[in-house]
Amino acid sequence: MMKITNLFKKYGNKNVVEDVSLEIPKGKVTSFIGPNGAGKSTVLGMITRLVQRDSGEVTLEGKKLEEWKSNELAKKLAILKQSNHMSLKLTIKELVGFGRFPHSQGRLTPEDEKHIQEAIDYMELTDMQDKYLDELSGGQRQRAYIAMVIAQDTEYVLLDEPLNNLDMHHSVKMMQVIRKLSEELGKTVIIVMHDINFASCYSDHIIAFKNGKVAKAGPTKEIIKKEVLEEIYEMPFCIHRLNNQNICVYY
Incomplete structure (x- = not known):
């Protein structure tokens, strides 16, 4: 389990995170x-x-x-940041191979190659x-970075705006992969999301932030409510x- 207690962060005179405490449910999105x-x-x-x-x-x-x-943490936890830039001349497969570094230290084994290929196939990049x-297009590149995180094969997967640069088709595919990581492989996934509808349809648990604080936290059905979102x-x-899922319209 991951537990966060009384986090504070200030930039200059501004508190950007103020007294944040929460627990991340294990094996959930x-x-x-x-x-x-x-x-x-x-x-x-x-x-x-x-x-x-x-x-x-x-x-x-x-x-x-x-x-x-650091190396042990990298085997336990993987993160994809919101902005990624790789200046090296790399193929998709070479990039995805970087996800195996905590395990292989640069000497890829057949087991590493298996994880690399599975991650590429997951993201439809074969x-x-x-x-x-x-x-690559921006969306293809984003999928390649996600494949690198999947190849790392950690118990915790943290994604900062993973749907950036993705069209609707690949956004849905991405969220389906994320559900699969949780439901089939038991991984704990944490996502920073702007699209409330995707959060509503694919999350088990939602933590809503406002002004650097946790405004609401709980199972998705408790957060995706008109009065909660308006606040x-x-x-x-x-x-x-629609089909037993909440569709949020804001206007």
């Missing part, structure tokens, strides 16, 4: 939602050691985050796996039911 500047990505960064916290504590499997050795990254986003919402 948890989405962080909320307006721009609510602190979602900063919290995600702090619980992966990419952003230094001013105070507070993060524990993973009962062990403080700072007590984990026919283009030998293409170079600079030959968080300060705008009118209309929620419809």
Whole structure:
């Protein structure tokens, strides 16, 4: 289990994260939602050691985050940041292979190759796996980075805006893969999301942020409610039911 206690982060005189405490359900898909500047990505960064916290504590499997050795943490937890840029001339397959580094230390085994190919197949990149990254569209490149995270084969998968640059078809495919990681492989997935409808349809648990604080947290059905969303986003919402799923319309 991952537990976050009293996280604070300030940039200059502004508190961007203020007294955030929460627990991440194990083996489930948890989405962080909320307006721009609510602190979602900063919290995600702090619980992966990419952003230094001013105070507070993060524990993973009962062990403080700072007590984990970097290589051991990389076998337990994988993160894809919102902006990714690789200047090296790499093919998709070579990029995805980087996900195996914590396990192989650069010497790929048949087991590593198996994970690499499975991740490429998951993301429907098989026919283009030998293409170079600079030959890809933004959406294809995003899928390649997701495949790299999948190949890392960690128990915890953290994704910051994974639907960036993806069209509707590949956004749905991406969320289906994320559900599969949770339901079939038992992985704990944390996603920063802007699209409330995708969060509504594919999340088990939602944590809503506002002004650097946790505004609401709980099972999806408790958060995707008209009054809750209107309080968080300060705008009118209309929620419809379609095939037993909530569809949120904001206007």
